[in-house]
Amino acid sequence: MNMDFSTSLSKTAAQKNPDDSAPTTREPRTASEPAKLESVDQGAAPSPEVASRPRWDEVSVSQVTPKMRAEELHASFGSSEVIKGISLPIAEKLVTAIIGPSGCGKSTFLRCLNRMHEVVSGATTKGKVLLDKQDIYDRDVDPVRVRGRVGMVFQKPNPFPTMSIRDNVLAGLRLNGVKLKDPDGQVEKALRAVALWDEVKDGLAKAGTSLSGGQQQRLCIARALALEPEVLLMDEPCSALDPIATARVEELIHELRETYTIVIVTHNMQQAARVANFTAFFYLGQLVEYNRTQVIFTRPQEQRTEDYITGRFG
Amino acid sequence: MNLGAATYVRRNLVDRVVRTLCVVGTVVALIPLFSVLYYVVVRGIGGINLDFFTELPRPVGETGGGMGHALVGTLKLVGLAGLFGIPPGVLAGIYLAELGGSKFGQAVRFAADVMSGVPSITVGLFVYSLVVVTTKQFSALAGGIALAILMLPMVTRTTEELLKLVPESLREAALGLGVPKWRATLRVMLRTALPGIAVGVMLSVARVAGETAPLLFTAFNNRFWSTGVMEQEASLPVNIYTYAVSPYEAWHEQAWAAALVLLATVLILNIMARFLVRTRVRAR
Numbered sequence: 001m002n003m004d005f006s007t008s009l010s011k012t013a014a015q016k017n018p019d020d021s022a023p024t025t026r027e028p029r030t031a032s033e034p035a036k037l038e039s040v041d042q043g044a045a046p047s048p049e050v051a052s053r054p055r056w057d058e059v060s061v062s063q064v065t066p067k068m069r070a071e072e073l074h075a076s077f078g079s080s081e082v083i084k085g086i087s088l089p090i091a092e093k094l095v096t097a098i099i100g101p102s103g104c105g106k107s108t109f110l111r112c113l114n115r116m117h118e119v120v121s122g123a124t125t126k127g128k129v130l131l132d133k134q135d136i137y138d139r140d141v142d143p144v145r146v147r148g149r150v151g152m153v154f155q156k157p158n159p160f161p162t163m164s165i166r167d168n169v170l171a172g173l174r175l176n177g178v179k180l181k182d183p184d185g186q187v188e189k190a191l192r193a194v195a196l197w198d199e200v201k202d203g204l205a206k207a208g209t210s211l212s213g214g215q216q217q218r219l220c221i222a223r224a225l226a227l228e229p230e231v232l233l234m235d236e237p238c239s240a241l242d243p244i245a246t247a248r249v250e251e252l253i254h255e256l257r258e259t260y261t262i263v264i265v266t267h268n269m270q271q272a273a274r275v276a277n278f279t280a281f282f283y284l285g286q287l288v289e290y291n292r293t294q295v296i297f298t299r300p301q302e303q304r305t306e307d308y309i310t311g312r313f314g
Numbered sequence: 315m316n317l318g319a320a321t322y323v324r325r326n327l328v329d330r331v332v333r334t335l336c337v338v339g340t341v342v343a344l345i346p347l348f349s350v351l352y353y354v355v356v357r358g359i360g361g362i363n364l365d366f367f368t369e370l371p372r373p374v375g376e377t378g379g380g381m382g383h384a385l386v387g388t389l390k391l392v393g394l395a396g397l398f399g400i401p402p403g404v405l406a407g408i409y410l411a412e413l414g415g416s417k418f419g420q421a422v423r424f425a426a427d428v429m430s431g432v433p434s435i436t437v438g439l440f441v442y443s444l445v446v447v448t449t450k451q452f453s454a455l456a457g458g459i460a461l462a463i464l465m466l467p468m469v470t471r472t473t474e475e476l477l478k479l480v481p482e483s484l485r486e487a488a489l490g491l492g493v494p495k496w497r498a499t500l501r502v503m504l505r506t507a508l509p510g511i512a513v514g515v516m517l518s519v520a521r522v523a524g525e526t527a528p529l530l531f532t533a534f535n536n537r538f539w540s541t542g543v544m545e546q547e548a549s550l551p552v553n554i555y556t557y558a559v560s561p562y563e564a565w566h567e568q569a570w571a572a573a574l575v576l577l578a579t580v581l582i583l584n585i586m587a588r589f590l591v592r593t594r595v596r597a598r
Binding site: 116146 | 415481483484485486487488489490491492493494497498501502505506508
């Protein structure tokens with residue numbers, strides 16, 4: 001029964017059905033709402049710009065241009081399978097959140113998107129992950145190059161302790177042997193992008209680890225951005241931060257989605273609701289539901305999604 | 315929860331007794347250390363003068379003279395030992411930390427542990443039969459090789475342990491930036507562990523600097539300045555031994571002075587290691 005369930009769901013996701021307009025039997029009260037939103041979508045189309053790129057919170061699943069797409073992805077640690085066949089598109093220049101209870105495979109899935117999963121010994125994957133239609137698990141794809149295009153920010157801020165703030169920002173470029181034409185400019189650009197410049201510009205030579213937790217996390221984001229990736233993966237980037245630092249990082253995500261495709265794993269459902277255009281709910285290594293964030297949180301199609309977001313389990 | 319006044323009185327008492335025992339234990343452990351330091355300084359300071367560092371020993375009966383050749387000899391032997399011992403030791407340590415999960419890695423780790431327990435005189439004997447017998451002479455080279463073999467397991471295991479202390483999250487950070495694994499290991503993992511490794515290496519250098527047994531029949535001893543590495547070489551520990559067992563009072567004083575110099579050398583090496591590492595880290 002489980003299996004049927006997941007296949008039907010992955011199909012839904014793959015076919016990009018505008019399932020937010022599908023009538024919900026459980027909550028008839030909300031059935032009229034999608035129609036209303038659609039009309040807002042069309043109503044707000046006087047300028048062609050707006051039509052080509054609808055407001056961030058009103059993009060429907062059918063309008064997604066996928067930057068990446070997982071296809072029947074399986075991932076295991078040794079003999080235990082953690083991801084059991086997930087298909088999920090990652091919308092270009094939008095934010096996709098992955099939510100789900102601990103151990104449901106969200107982080108593992110994220111790490112499969114830039115081939116960091118296989119770094120752990122005994123970890124294997126099956127299936128495809130397309131990045132601009134190229135399977136990153138193809139035999140002649142170098143994982144090192146994939147990681148240059150798909151950057152990652154980790155749960156705990158991890159600036160390099162032996163490097164200054166400045167060197168941390170440039171670390172990705174330097175460690176890759178890139179000749180820097182304008183290092184100062186690049187440092188400033190990356191630090192401005194994460195709104196850290198004004199706070200640290202007078203102490204760029206200080207150790208990266210001397211910053212506060214929230215600043216360190218933004219430094220790590222700057223370090224990832226300095227490589228100019230196309231996709232940014234964030235693995236619970238705020239779980240080690242206090243509410244104020246969390247707010248800063250979330251604000252940052254809002255700004256970054258103009259330029260980058262972002263995937264964020266989070267335990268915090270309010271956070272997903274605040275930052276993400278699309279939300280995927282994972283449970284026990286399977287994709288239960290994928291839709292517009294607003295739909296997931298107001299009219300989930302699946303009982304398990306509803307149980308999870310209303311705090312009945314997880 | 316209230317366990318009754320008696321319980322708390324008893325707990326406080328136990329706390330005090332255990333704390334007192336710890337303090338007493340610490341003091342007992344420190345007594346020999348400070349006694350040795352004190353005794354060496356008191357007995358050795360009289361023999362220390364400029365001549366001691368620059369002169370050769372005088373024949374029995376003449377006063378004065380020094381152990382300049384032995385000091386230089388010890389530095390030379392330790393230098394050779396570092397040259398032969400540190401690079402393979404550090405590389406083996408990296409291997410163990412990065413790829414040491416294999417059967418071969420476990421074997422290497424076991425061998426290193428066994429090796430660090432091998433009596434130093436056995437190593438001396440081994441080098442004697444391998445180097446001294448083949449080259450038909452005692453030499454600084456043979457002494458250096460013997461000390462290097464003693465250093466190897468220490469350097470290997472220190473490097474491994476310190477690399478393992480570097481949080482895995484830093485490697486992930488580097489790999490996540492699209493850095494190849496070998497470069498992440500060298501430029502991030504090794505670089506982060508470097509201060510600790512340097513201190514560990516210096517400690518192992520300091521330890522072999524005081525070794526006597528493996529030098530007895532490899533570098534042997536020399537009453538004169540030696541040139542190059544293919545001559546027999548004087549060293550402070552061997553000279554301390556030779557002078558201390560002699561029947562001459564003046565030589566005994568020289569032996570104490572040599573012991574003090576050796577102690578100071580080890581101390582300076584340690585302080586230098588820490589200082590160098592600290593300034594380098596701050597400069598970056």
